[in-house]
Amino acid sequence: MEKKETVFETIKTRRSTRNYSDREVSKEDLDMVLEAGRFAPSGGNNQTTHLLVITSQEIKEKIAKLAEKLFSGMEVMPDTYKSMASAILSSKKGGYNFHRNAPVLILTANKKTYSNNIADCSCVLENMMIMANALDLGSCWVNQIKWLNEEPEMLELLYGIGLREDERVYGGLTLGYADTPDGLPSRNPLERKGNEVTFVI
Template sequence: MDILEGIKTRHSTRKFKSNPVPKELIETVIDAGRRAPTGGNLQQIHFIVIMNQDILKNLVTIVQEEYGKMPVTEHMPAYMKNIIEMSAQGKFVFNYNAPVLVVVAHKPVLANNFADSAVAMENMMLACNALDLGSCWVNQIRHLQDNERLVNQLRELGLGADEKVYASLAVGYPDLPNGLNRRVLEIKGNPVTWID
């Protein structure tokens, strides 16, 4: 797939088949993430690739239970209220049941940690598009980055003592009638100022 075509047709997938994804494909996705630029070329992102379904289910349970305990406040954005309410009802599955989750961790002492993580995420999402895999940036593992229960579980999975989670990516085969939804949309936001 042509790169520009891949950029235009990439979209988030939120319904996944439970079929496992061959490891070679996930290796290609991770390779794309590792090839992304990093500030100072320090290459200090840590990719934790979770393909074990029991571990994934446990993470989903932790996220659901921890969000379910949070109070809903008046000024909270609607999507957050929704996450908390669904979690309290045991219905929130942050990774949309995708069979693979890539957790992107970095050292918080570095100024470029978030930017490094974001470009790696985009590279991986574009690689997924090229490989006919669905992907969705899922932010709950990042949002709960200071939650002791979740962090302890992630440390057991290899998150370094000096690392924090910056993003995570759900990956799997799309469970949609026509495969990936590669519609090209008109962009209404992100204004551009041209100085000719």
């Protein structure tokens, strides 16, 4: 009883954190978030999601700067996805950092030719976000590297930090303590207007 209430509360109060303090995430907490991700289900039990866990300030900066450069060279079309259009416009203005210098940036990669690559990465990401909330850590899904995952310059950088040639990045997560007075993430659930349920009886 207590357990199911705790799990449901942890799921319901997970919110995206986009401003982080410099406070480091302990190795113990980071390992727990990563293990929660690794215990996600996968299609056919493939377990081919590959987590690139970036805590190096230098690498985080390199990735953010390259993403900004690549987005700033793109044009917004009428059918450009809203968030991507915002990344392009912010990059053209300058000073765009998609990961907002969170202490930890986790990229989720998977085999390029595997049909469940995005689905498996999504399960891993959701598990990590729920675990982060349970540990009082903030987190946010960041999709920018997925949008750039066939850009040669980005691929070169990613190969240099451990991405394998047959893999691509399908999602990302920022992780750290929220930049709030008590260091806790916002936990007010957003009202559900969508995610419709149809009972078939």
